[in-house]
Amino acid sequence: MTDYFVDGDDVLENRFGIINHNDLKEIEQEIVTKKTAIVLGEAFTVFDFNLLLHIHKVLFEDIYDFAGKIRTVNIAKPGAAPFAYAKFISNEAVRIFDELASKKYLSGLGRQSFVQEISNLSAELNALHPFREGNGRTIRLFLILVADSAGYLIDYSQVSSKDLIRADKLAFEGDTKSLVTLYEKAVFRAL
Numbered sequence: 001m002t003d004y005f006v007d008g009d010d011v012l013e014n015r016f017g018i019i020n021h022n023d024l025k026e027i028e029q030e031i032v033t034k035k036t037a038i039v040l041g042e043a044f045t046v047f048d049f050n051l052l053l054h055i056h057k058v059l060f061e062d063i064y065d066f067a068g069k070i071r072t073v074n075i076a077k078p079g080a081a082p083f084a085y086a087k088f089i090s091n092e093a094v095r096i097f098d099e100l101a102s103k104k105y106l107s108g109l110g111r112q113s114f115v116q117e118i119s120n121l122s123a124e125l126n127a128l129h130p131f132r133e134g135n136g137r138t139i140r141l142f143l144i145l146v147a148d149s150a151g152y153l154i155d156y157s158q159v160s161s162k163d164l165i166r167a168d169k170l171a172f173e174g175d176t177k178s179l180v181t182l183y184e185k186a187v188f189r190a191l
Contacts, residue, residue: 004066004073004132012133014063028063032137035059039141047105047146049093055145056131056138064133071132080169083129096124100146107150114152115187118143119180123171136168151190158186 004012011021018024035058044051057068070089076082084092100106106117125139140156147154156164159182167178 012064015065016063024063028060028134031062032059032134035062036137036141039145044145044149047100047142047149048097051145052093052125052130052138052142055141056134059138059141060134066132067134070130073132075129075132077169080172084127089128089130092128093130096121096128105146105149109150111152111187111189114147114150115183116180118147118152118154118187119171119176119183121146122183123168123176123179126168127172147187148190153188153190154183154186155188156186 011019011024014024016024016027018027039055039058053068053070060067070086072086074082074085100121103117106114106121109117122139122143125142126135129135131138140154144154163178163182167182170176171179
């Protein structure tokens with residue numbers, strides 16, 4: 001599996017042998033929803049790259065052989081610049097997660113500072129895009145866990161997926177204003 005796809009198709013190789021894109025997305029949604037509950041039931045105190053890899057593995061291990069593994073190919077969204085080149089993912093991850101640790105995983109911040117920092121982290125992780133598939137779901141769950149540890153809740157139901165995708169795209173191009181506005185709507189102080 002050098003390119004991750006079923007021979008002659010645009011469907012990712014999967015443990016079910018599914019060759020229809022819509023069927024694969026349906027089974028992905030069902031499994032990832034159940035696995036998200038498992039991750040949310042775990043306790044974490046360190047929010048590092050290993051945790052991001054762990055989350056991806058748990059969410060996708062029943063579907064893909066590459067679950068929890070850094071991608072080995074370069075990828076991009078159609079019509080956009082490529083995400084971090086595969087050969088630079090590990091080094092960039094060290095930089096991102098060292099910075100997060102130096103900021104004490106965003107704990108002790110007032111709401112506005114937290115919104116700014118979680119927006120920046122979201123943009124950095126999206127640009128890193130360390131996995132072949134499942135980056136958004138893995139990153140959002142990771143951010144929810146970071147927020148919870150810092151005394152905040154992120155409720156992604158407060159924003160549309162279309163707005164989130166647009167804000168991610170703009171942040172990837174260097175404009176994080178929309179992403180900050182989105183997180184201002186989705187972040188709440190935990191009770």
